[in-house]
Amino acid sequence: MNQSPDIDNLRQRAELIKAKHQDQLLNQAYPDITKMTGDEIQALVYELQVHQIELEMQNNELKSTQQELSKSQQDYARIYNLAPVAYLSLSQLGTILQANLAATTLLNTPLCGLLGQRLEKFIHIDDQDNYYLFFHKLLKDPSSPHLLSGITIANKSTHQLDCQGLDIFHCPHEECPTNRALTYLELKAVVDKQENNEVIVYLALKDVSTHKILEDTLACLNNKLLNVIKNQRTSLTQHRQLINDKTSELQQSHRTSTELKDISTHIFNASSEGIVMIDQLGNIESSNPATYLILGYSEIELLGTALNELLITPLFTDLSVELLSENSQSSSFRVDGLHSNGSILPLSLSLVNFTLNQTSHFAIVIRDNSLRLQQEQHEKNHLDEVAHMTRLSLIGSMGSGIAHQVNQPLTSISNYTQACLHMIKAEQPNLNKLSEVLTKTYDQAQKAGRIIHRMKDLASQRSTLRSMNRIDASIESAVNFCADECYQHNITMTLDLTPDSPVIALDSVQIEQVILNLIRNAIDALKEQKNAKDRRISIQTQLKEDLEVRVKDNGPGLTKVQKEKILTPFFTSKPSGMGMGLSICRSILEAHGGMIRFDSKLEVGTTFYFNLPLNGEKP
Template sequence: MMRLARPSGFMRQAASRTLAAHPISTYVPILAILIIVLLMGVFAWAVSKERHEEQSNELIRNALWVEQSLSFQLRSHENNLSRIASEIEVHSQPATTQTALTQLQHFKTIHPDLLKVAVQDRFGTTLLVRPPGADTRIAAHVSTPRTSTWLPAYYSNEHQESVLDLVVPIYEDNDIVGTLRATFSLATILMENVPWWIAEQYHVSLIDQGDQTLATRSKGEPGQSELRYAMSVDPPLHGVRLLMTPYPQKNIPTFTLLLTVIAGLALLAVVNLAMQHHYARKRRDAELALMQEQAFRSAIENSMVTGMRARDLDGKVLYVNPAFCELVGRSSEEIIGLAPPMPWWVPEMMDETLERRDRLKSSRSVQVFDTLFQRPDGSRVDVQVFESPLIDAQKQHVGWISSIIDISSRKQAEALASSQSEQLHHTAKLITMGEMASTLAHELNQPLSAIASYAAGSLNLLGNEPLDPKLLRRGLESLAEQTRRAGQIIHRIHDFVRKRDPQLSPLNLPDALQGALAMAKAGLRHHQIQLIVPSHPENLPVMGDKVLLEQLIFNLLRNAAEAMSGLEPERRVLEVTMQASNGVVLVMVADQGPGVAATIMAEVFQAFTTTKAQGLGIGLNICRSIVELHHGKLWFENGVPHGATFLFSLPLIEHD
């Protein structure tokens, strides 16, 4: 069940102060998340720095391991070749012993990094070269060293790569008689001495003093990495450095992934809190706006003189404003929660009220009705009620909202206006009778004169001898006829003038037209009006008051006659037409006068509107009241170039 309520002033002020405040507790969760994110960032930076140091240390260890491996391999080559050189006899026939030759061939086989071996005498003449067919030219002749010596690396055009030469002296009887010169491939040395697990992690290369690459062991370009390590391999490699650069990590370490997830969750939490704060602020603003609107609406409702009431579908009162409380003479605490029957219902109107309530339940349309409310002191007030459906936010019909207006003053004003209208109506009749006095005297003079003549003749007949009864009867019958005629004239005038309530009953409208023409005939003759009444249906039944309809037609005939009083007699033509169509009868009174002035067209049917110097201006107003009483319509149309036609329509009675 819905309950309408208004917050008190204190509650609204308290709510406003609460909503207007911005407590720091609102920002505490955001600050906590930001601190966590900051700490996680610091932690991630420290871990990253530590990891960088670990990678740097691991790089140095691996570089030292590679450098030692290279040095060991080269020293091993140096020792093996020195041993073989000690067995070579330069001056013997053949130049070397078969054993030394076999050892060289075997050395070449097991060490693919050895590209070429040459034996020279002390003058630099090449005596032997292996493999067979290799170029016997030596890249550069150096003086014969006393001990095994590694020469600087250089680029070999013969082998199309960077190579390294080892020169080993050959002794005979403690004298140097020649040299053994071995050429090694730097690229193959790296390939043979750098294990795969290091090659997978690092780009390994040998560079000279000018940072030119001599040989490389890699699986691709290392990229732009800040982490790299270079160290000298001298000795045995003079002027050569070992450079190792780690490849970029393709996989994200678990810890980094964990940090990323935590940071992402923290970011989501911050965003969520920010959104919650945004929506909370919007909700706070909306609630404050709603409070202000409710206060504003309450101020309007409390200042209204129209009573407001809300009820649910069962009729239980949910809300009332002060104006309604004043109407029924009870406080809102007494009213809210009440269910039918209500204490302000008038006892004698209980059945009507319950019937209207049942009708309201079955309809969702707006209803307007007048009723009475009874206050606790027994006084009653006339009210007008506007009932409208009460629709909630889900578009559901949940009750009724009523606007109640106190119409007691209006009822009193209407009663006073009705009384004044009746007085004016009666006064207009009397004025009309005053205007008709001379014509009525003429109308009555004729039957009265005839009565006097027939009475005198009858008396004379009574004095004659013998008495003629037939002649006397004829005279007395004529006298009685003239008496009835005079009585009808007086009776018609009496009905027209006397004050009485309207009495609607079935009648034939042409009879009312004939009655009005009979009353107006003398006046029309007085104004020298030529009356034209075209033929019309003889039976046009309407529901009406004959006297009022005769007065209506008489007023229109009199106004038309007065409108043409200033014209030449031959132009004074008045036409009265009556016709039926579409369930209504239409009566038209057309004159040839100047027509309705443009200045009074809009007010012509209002009271006290007239262009006559001696007129009251209530004739057409009375005509309109009579037509509206008969549920008809009255209007006028100006003719071209002159004249006016006043028309009124009345509904015909439906009959078989």
């Protein structure tokens, strides 16, 4: 950067003063020093010292002034270079004389590449004429120092601006104003004439690309919108007709909705099941006539009453209402309700949560279970009676085997008793031996008692009584009943029971009846088998989602007709059978929440298997 003209003028004046002062010193007539006295010489020396001090003070003042001017020059250069605005100094020919750092950044060219170059080299070809007129007019008339011009900058990427028209109007991206690689500058100039009549043009450059592109983009979008508005006139007419059609449809839909509402009201009032609408606090908002018949209250008495007051156990609490509100599906409950006469009613409630006017409500369907429970109890009693009859028939068919089981311990008791009598008649009875024989006699009596007790349980007429038991005991008891008959017919019976079988809710007598019936059927099937050397029955338990019991034989299998009718009542393949055994077994298992199935192949055998739920509860 060149030195300031003020510094050059100051130096010229100092040199002139110095030359003038030297001429004065040379022209001044001094006496011959050899002829001067000591006082004159001392006075001369003193005068020279004073002049020397004055010259030193002037020299120091000049140095201080020079330092201040140098600092001002450096501050000016720093401000000039670090200014955020781009500045250029041009000659009257348009050649770049000076440029600050912002200008080199804006033009994307180093300082050495700018100095000596004509600014018009950077001006876009479309704006060359405008720049030429601007510059020459500026030299003649500095009162018009403003120009907006586009320039081309090497290696400059396109402006990253978003245009909504690309998505709205589907414009080609290459035609969009935002895709331009030009940089738009606003030029503001000041003309300065030097003392030597040299003209220097000072330019301030401002990047207005974003503003210019936004203006062009808005103008483009406005034109496109005008075209769209013109094209939409026909479409608006069509939409107006469509709206009219939709309005007619909505009116028809409203009329249909009103009719459906009337129909729903008729269904609501004519329903044989009670229906009540309650709010979020559990208060009844409306109810149908069936509700009045079930609960014995009038419409006025139910309106506004809390539903909890009509139930033995309150259903609506803060927690339950919150859970029901979160669950949009229907929920069902079995509760005991209170009739207006004070009697207790077994009820089934089905709840559905719905929102009306941004407020939660519940619709509850109320069913009186009194008749259904009476019917279930009647069916249960009937099942108990039929099961008792089949147990008696089963015991009758097993009479010889049971008699043989009872006869064995009785024979042993008779023999042990005779031995005891002989021991007592001896002169010196062996008391230890006598005690051992009496113990065996007692064990055989207990065995006979257990057989008779099990027979009594099977033969007795009793209501269903479930308790938490393991099924292994029922299986082993049934196997013991059939052990003698299996032995007589050369049948091998094996057990494969799951260790640590779970405790489940069951009626042990009824389940034993099921297992006993399946074993008896397997024995009857094996009796018909010609090969008497290989007759097998296996009983297996297995834990899956529930407890499964399998009774398998290697008998002749079932025919197609037998497979179709084997589980239907009164069907039997035995000459003296009633056809009720498997039908009763199925009813017993279904009452326990289980089911019975079978798989059979001719000349291979038959497998009956049934399952019982693990989470069964006592009824």
